[in-house]
Amino acid sequence: MFTPKERLHNTLTGKAADRPPxxxxxxxxxxxxxGVMNKTGNTLPDAHYTAEAMSNLAYDVHENTGFENFGxxxxxxxxxxxxxxxxxxxxxxxxxxxxEERFASVKDVTFMPDGSxxxxxxxxxxxxxxxxxxxxxxxxxxxxxxxxxxxxxASIVDPMIFLKQLRREREKSHQVIDYVVNQLISYAxxxxxxGAAVISIxxxxxxxxxxxxxMFEEYAVLYLNKIADAVHEYGIPxxxxxxxxxxxxxxxxxxxxGNVLSVDAMVDLKRLKDDLENKRTMGNISTYLLEFxxxxxxxxxxxxxxxxxxxxxxxxxxxxxxxxxxxxxxxTTAVKEI
Numbered sequence: 001m002f003t004p005k006e007r008l009h010n011t012l013t014g015k016a017a018d019r020p021p022x023x024x025x026x027x028x029x030x031x032x033x034x035g036v037m038n039k040t041g042n043t044l045p046d047a048h049y050t051a052e053a054m055s056n057l058a059y060d061v062h063e064n065t066g067f068e069n070f071g072x073x074x075x076x077x078x079x080x081x082x083x084x085x086x087x088x089x090x091x092x093x094x095x096x097x098x099x100e101e102r103f104a105s106v107k108d109v110t111f112m113p114d115g116s117x118x119x120x121x122x123x124x125x126x127x128x129x130x131x132x133x134x135x136x137x138x139x140x141x142x143x144x145x146x147x148x149x150x151x152x153x154a155s156i157v158d159p160m161i162f163l164k165q166l167r168r169e170r171e172k173s174h175q176v177i178d179y180v181v182n183q184l185i186s187y188a189x190x191x192x193x194x195g196a197a198v199i200s201i202x203x204x205x206x207x208x209x210x211x212x213x214x215m216f217e218e219y220a221v222l223y224l225n226k227i228a229d230a231v232h233e234y235g236i237p238x239x240x241x242x243x244x245x246x247x248x249x250x251x252x253x254x255x256x257x258g259n260v261l262s263v264d265a266m267v268d269l270k271r272l273k274d275d276l277e278n279k280r281t282m283g284n285i286s287t288y289l290l291e292f293x294x295x296x297x298x299x300x301x302x303x304x305x306x307x308x309x310x311x312x313x314x315x316x317x318x319x320x321x322x323x324x325x326x327x328x329x330x331x332t333t334a335v336k337e338i
Contacts, residue, residue, distance in 0.1 A: 003139035004068035005197055011311055012198065012237035012259040012280065020306070022313040022335040024061075025200035025239060025262075026071025027145025029315055032057055034093055035325030036064045044074060044321075045089040048096065049121070051128035058133060062140060064325065066332030069141045069198075070133045073126050076147045076202070080155035082117040083183065093321050103157045106165045106172045111179050117187040127190050134195025141198055143239075144191030148203020149181045149223040150211075156180070159205070166215060173219075181223045185230045192234040199231045200239040201258070204317075207244035217252045228257040239282060243317060250275055265289075265316035270308035282312035285331055290315060291323045295330035302334035 002010070002018050010017040024031040037043040040060040047057040058070045075096040081087045084102030103109050117123045126144070134142045147155070153176055154162045166173050188199050206220035220242075228238045240258035242249075246267055253261060253276060261279055263272065265286035273281045285305065289298060305313065313335045319328075 005139050005141040008069065008141045008312070009197065009237065012239070014280070019338040020311060020313050020335060021068050022066070022332045023069040023141075023143070024065070024067045024071050024315055024319070025069070025143045025145050025198075025202075025241075026058075026073060027147060027200065028076050028202040028204060028241065028318045029071065029145070029200075030074045030095065031061045031065050031067055031071060031315075031319055031328065032074045032321070033065075033319060033323045033325060033328070034321050035323075036060050037092060039064060039325075043092055045091060045096070047074060048089055049125065051125045051132060054125055054129040055132045058129060059137075065328045066336070067328075068332075069143050070137070071143050071145060072129050072133075073122075073145065076151065077155070078120075078122050078126060079117055079147050079152045079180075079184065079187070082120040082123055083112060083152070083156045083180070085156050095321065098155050101156055101158050105161055106157055106169050106176045109157065109176050109179070112183075114182050115186045117183050118190045123187065127194050130191055130196050131194040134197070142196050143198045143200050144188065144196035145200045145202065146184050146188060146227070148201045148206055148220075149177050149184060149227065150206040150220055151203050152184065153177050153180045154205045163205075163210065166211070166219060177219060177223050181226050184227055188227065188231050189234060192231065192236045196236060198237050198239060200241065201227060202241040202262075204241075204243040207242065208246055208249035209244050213249050213252060216249050217255070221252050221255050225255070225257045232257070239312075241282075246272070253279070260312055262312075262314060263316070269305070269310050273309065280311040282314050283310065284316040285313070287315050287317050287319050287323070290327045290331065291320045293327060295324075295326050298327045298330040299334045302331050306335065306338065
């Protein structure tokens with residue numbers, strides 16, 4: 001009998017497991033839904049700020065949803081706030097968002113010392129939460145979730161200007177993204193040193209539709225791999241999530257160094273798995289179905305996914321906080337019945 005941590009680690013590293021894990025990594029893919037928070041009394045936005053509140057809510061999510069991990073943090077703003085952007089922390093029903101990017105242009109970016117993310121109060125809270133949960137519950141994998149390099153850069157520089165400057169200001173854009181990556185690597189090391197079993201990187205700005213194949217290879221592949229390679233040196237497997245339709249960037253997906261590739265709901269995961277041959281795949285139950293469908297439809301869709309030999313079962317993208325808890329448990333129950 002595998003523990004959830006053993007099952008996930010074995011699956012991500014190509015070893016035998018009894019069945020696919022079912023997880024929700026945190027960050028962009030956050031399962032702190034209103035149904036869990038109302039049931040337990042541990043709520044957002046309070047759980048964004050302190051390790052105690054964050055740990056309590058992460059445990060509540062695991063215990064009530066059936067996801068076989070702790071997913072930390074509950075948003076994609078920790079890195080951007082640490083690097084200077086202002087944040088709207090939202091409410092019980094609304095996740096945090098970037099209120100104002102720190103810089104108007106890549107040419108304006110001032111570089112902070114490496115290690116700046118983990119030195120902020122929220123960075124420290126995330127690291128302490130990983131430490132606490134990984135020691136109190138050693139059989140449950142604590143996943144440290146990072147906002148990817150392109151998305152983080154687009155959260156500290158006005159995103160519309162930033163995306164144009166990827167083409168017009170290549171040298172400076174590379175300098176800014178490399179700066180962001182070094183910050184993310186330092187932060188990931190602290191998460192790994194404090195008990196993270198897996199590092200998950202979600203980069204929703206780095207899509208084929210937004211960047212196109214050439215820019216995806218020049219920026220996304222280069223810098224995602226720099227983080228993945230560094231994390232692998234810590235002995236930790238890596239999940240990489242890419243949003244959107246990935247058909248136009250399939251050749252570039254081959255080049256990614258993550259242990260598993262997570263994709264959006266519109267992607268045919270069986271075909272992707274066949275096309276990518278030795279790549280492991282993760283996903284991709286529709287978050288629209290989870291929010292607006294019923295438990296029986298979720299259950300049947302999950303059973304269908306399981307017939308396609310998907311390696312890790314997970315939501316396809318970010319869960320709405322209004323997703324019914326019974327739909328989430330229908331998803332996780334269907335996986336565990338194997």
